[in-house]
Amino acid sequence: MTASRGRPHGYRDRRERRRPLARAVKRGRWFAPALVVALALALAFLTLPVVAIFVRTSPGNLIGALDDPGVLDALWLSLRTTLLALAIIVLVGTPAAYLLATRTFRGHALVVTLVELPLVLPPAVAGVGLLAALGPAGIVGGYIADTGVRLALETAGVVVALTFVAAPFFIRGAQTAFAAVDRSWLEASRTLGASEARTFARIAIPAAAPGMLAGLALAWGRAVGEFGATLIFAGSFRGRTQTAPLAIYERLGTDFDAALALSAVLVVVSGTLLLSAKLLGGQGTETLRAAR
C-alpha cells in the first residue's frame, strides 16, 4: 500500500491507461465497489421474501383474507400471550439482569451463558425440552399436574414457551443497560442514605430504561414469531393455542392468501418492533454519552 502511494505521479503503464478496469484494480480502487456489490447482493436477498409477501397477490386479496375469524383469533391470541410473557420476563428478568450487571461472583460467566442459551437453541429443541420438563410426563410436569395446572395444549403453555425463547433477549439488553449506568450515580445514592432497593428503583431503572426497552422490543419480536416450541409444547388450537405463526402454517396448504395476509401483518409488527428497538437503543447511547 505504502509503496504504490509513494509511486511518482507521472508513472503509468500504457496498457493500464487504455483499460479503466485494470487500472482501477491495479490502483486498489476495486475495494469500495466490491463492498457495494456485496451489500447490494445481501440487501436484495434479504428483502426479496418480504417484498414478495406484499406483491404476490393484490392488496385487496390481502385485506380481504384478514376478514377471517380464525385469522383475527390468532392475532388476538398472539397479542395476549406475548404481552403476558413480556410481563413475566420483565418482572423476573429485571432484577436478575441487575444482579448480573452489578455483581461478580464465581461462575458469573457460566450463569450468563446458561441464561443466554435459549438465544441459540433451535425452537424445536426448546419445545422438546419443555415437554420433557413441564409436560404431563415430564420430570417436573407431574408435580405441576398434581396441583391441577395444565400447561401442555393450553394457553398457559404458549406463554411458557414464549417466555422461554424470548426472556434472554430482554435479560441481555437489560444487563448491558445496567452495566452502562455510571457507578458513581449508584454510589452517590447509597451515600445519601438510600437503600439498595431504592437505588435500584429510582436511579438504576430510569437510567437503564432505554436499553431495557430496546431489549424488550427484541424479546417481543422473538415472542411474536415463535413457532416450533409453541407447536410442540402447546399444540395448535384456534383461539386457545394457535398463535399467528401457527395459523399461517395451518393455512399454507388450504388458503395461501390468508397465510400471506397474516404474514404481512407480522412483517409490519416485527418491523415496527425492530425499528423501536433501534430508536430506543440509539436514544439510550445518546443519554449515556450526554451523561458522561
Added chain:
Amino acid sequence: MRGCLLLALLLTIILALGIAGCGSSGDDGDGDDVLVSAATSLKSAFTSYGDQFDDAEARFSFAGSDELAAQIRSGAKPDVFAAANTKLPDELFAKGLVERPQTFATNRLVLAVPADEAKVEAIEDLTKPGVTIAIGSEGVPIGAYTRKVLDRLGAAERKAILANVRSEEPDVGGIAAKLGQGAADAGFLYVTDVAATNGRLKAIELDAALQPEVSYGVAIVKGASHRKAAQAFVAGLLDGAGVAALKQAGFGLPRIPIRER
C-alpha cells in the same frame, strides 16, 4: 493478517463442502436418486421400502399431505407424491401438475390412547369433561377423516367431543407425539401410526358404521427430474417390494388395483 488468511481458508473449505453436498443431491436426471414427498403416515412403510429399493437412492420428505400438495402447487418438483387420500393427487392431476394418480393402499382410522394410561377406553369416553383430545387440522387428510367420523356421531356427542379437542395438529406425527408425551389423552390416528409406535400407543377400533374409507393415492410429478426411478418406485408400490412393506406396516391393499400407464 494470519487470522484473515485462516478465515479465508476456512470459508473456502466450507463453501467447497457445501457446494459438493448440494450438488450430489439433485444435479442430474440419471436416476441416482428419487425424491418422494409422502404423507407422514407412510413414514415407516416407505422407509423400509426405500431400504430395499435398488433402482435408485430413495429420499423422502414426510409431512402432512396438504402441506406437500401446497409445495407442488407453488412449483416444487419432487419426483413422486404420495398422499393419505386420493383427493389431493386427483386435484393436482386436474391442474396438470402430476401424472394420473393411482390408489396403492388403504388404511383404517382408530382411536389412539397412551398404552400405559387408560383414561379413555371407548369412543364414548371422549365426551367426558376433562378429557383432552388431539386431532388433525381440517386441511390434512387425517383431520378430514376424523371430522367424517365425528359427523356420523350424534350431534350432542359430537359437540361434547369437539369441546374436548385441545390441539389441531398439522400431521399424524404431531398427534402421536402429543399422545406419547401424555399431553393429550386420546386422538384419532391411522391404525398404522399406532403400530409404528412399538407399543407406546394403543388402538381402540371404531365401529364399522363410523369408519370412513381411507385410500392412499400416488402420482409421478410432471417434469420430475428422475422420471425413470419414479416409475420404478411407483411400480414397486403397486406390485413389488413396496406392497410387502405396506402390508408389514399394517396397510390394506386397494380392492381393485388400478393399473394404468
